[in-house]
Amino acid sequence: MKGIQIVSTGKALPEEIITNDDLSRIVDTSDEWITTRTGIKKRYRCRQENTTSLAVNAARNAVKQADINTDDIGAVIVATSTAENAFPSTAAIVQKELGLSENVLAFDLSSACTGFLHALNVGHALLNSTDYKYILLIGSEQMSKIIDYTDRSTCVLFGDGAGAVLIKADDNMYEQINYTRGNEDVLVCKGLGAQDAYVQMNGNAVFRFAVDVLKQGIDEILKKSDMTIADIDYIVCHQANERIINHVKKKYPGHEDKFYVNIAEYGNTSAASIPIALDELAEKGCLNKGRKLILAGFGAGLSWSCALIET
Numbered sequence: 001m002k003g004i005q006i007v008s009t010g011k012a013l014p015e016e017i018i019t020n021d022d023l024s025r026i027v028d029t030s031d032e033w034i035t036t037r038t039g040i041k042k043r044y045r046c047r048q049e050n051t052t053s054l055a056v057n058a059a060r061n062a063v064k065q066a067d068i069n070t071d072d073i074g075a076v077i078v079a080t081s082t083a084e085n086a087f088p089s090t091a092a093i094v095q096k097e098l099g100l101s102e103n104v105l106a107f108d109l110s111s112a113c114t115g116f117l118h119a120l121n122v123g124h125a126l127l128n129s130t131d132y133k134y135i136l137l138i139g140s141e142q143m144s145k146i147i148d149y150t151d152r153s154t155c156v157l158f159g160d161g162a163g164a165v166l167i168k169a170d171d172n173m174y175e176q177i178n179y180t181r182g183n184e185d186v187l188v189c190k191g192l193g194a195q196d197a198y199v200q201m202n203g204n205a206v207f208r209f210a211v212d213v214l215k216q217g218i219d220e221i222l223k224k225s226d227m228t229i230a231d232i233d234y235i236v237c238h239q240a241n242e243r244i245i246n247h248v249k250k251k252y253p254g255h256e257d258k259f260y261v262n263i264a265e266y267g268n269t270s271a272a273s274i275p276i277a278l279d280e281l282a283e284k285g286c287l288n289k290g291r292k293l294i295l296a297g298f299g300a301g302l303s304w305s306c307a308l309i310e311t
């Protein structure tokens with residue numbers, strides 16, 4: 001099996017920024033509480049934008065960075081839990097707006113905060129089983145539309161945004177592990193037709209789940225790849241709470257700086273958090289050839305997934 005190469009990346013964010021102080025005027029909270037408990041300082045919120053327009057713009061930005069014939073894009077996968085429509089898919093609209101060939105496989109994938117990792121796994125499998133030259137992976141979320149802005153325990157955590165990554169097959173390392181533990185008790189958002197279609201969670205239970213599976217996942221992917229943490233350049237975890245990442249990075253003394261953290265800027269953007277982080281790393285010139293990254297997603301399902309990729 002071949003691995004994957006990141007050809008280019010892009011992101012898109014709404015114009016409106018909501019600070020912790022802004023939220024403290026809506027619910028009984030404070031900048032101090034949010035910062036110390038989560039690491040979040042601000043997040044973006046859609047006004048004119050939505051999940052579809054963010055996905056389209058992130059994808060457009062990724063494609064702009066790549067010197068390719070867009071007819072060579074064989075598939076578009078949008079990881080999202082906040083699509084505008086039950087159908088058509090967000091991915092179908094991306095096809096239209098980017099003027100991609102009709103000869104493209106385009107679909108949405110719903111797997112909450114693990115969605116981008118699952119899209120990556122499907123993308124990798126497609127690159128190894130079809131003649132697709134390029135695949136566009138997008139994580140796009142308008143979390144603000146599934147947030148109850150009277151619930152201070154959830155509304156401070158989330159933000160809107162999208163990230164996109166164009167990939168192709170390459171002769172480099174790729175390993176991935178995926179886990180699912182069906183559970184509707186600790187983290188749920190009801191679907192179409194529900195009166196209370198808002199994020200509901202047991203924050204403490206999610207916290208414990210996250211720190212457990214991140215450590216387990218990182219150790220397992222390292223073992224599967226016959227590597228140690230010293231071989232890795234960056235670890236990009238889903239950005240749910242800085243305290244979760246701080247907890248995990250303490251388990252890897254001497255390698256704490258490899259854990260990428262940008263949650264202060266965006267809050268938790270669910271399926272978009274990892275591709276947004278990858279776009280930032282690319283902008284900083286950190287994804288030069290030969291870099292080894294662990295990507296670690298976790299979230300509702302419950303599900304978790306780790307991939308080891310080489311740029």
Ligand code: ACO
Binds near residue numbers: 152207299
């Ligand atoms: N501002 C002020 N006080 C608050 C707020 C707020 N925004 N939210 C909750 N509190 C209060 C609670 O009401 C509680 O008050 P009480 O003691 O009077 O009852 C107190 O703070 C402590 O509440 P806890 O829930 O114990 O606070 P904790 O330190 O666990 O932090 C948090 C809560 C931030 C949600 C944490 O549990 C967490 O991050 N869990 C992970 C959840 C997560 O990341 N979910 C994201 C979605 S899932 C995903 O992306 C994987």
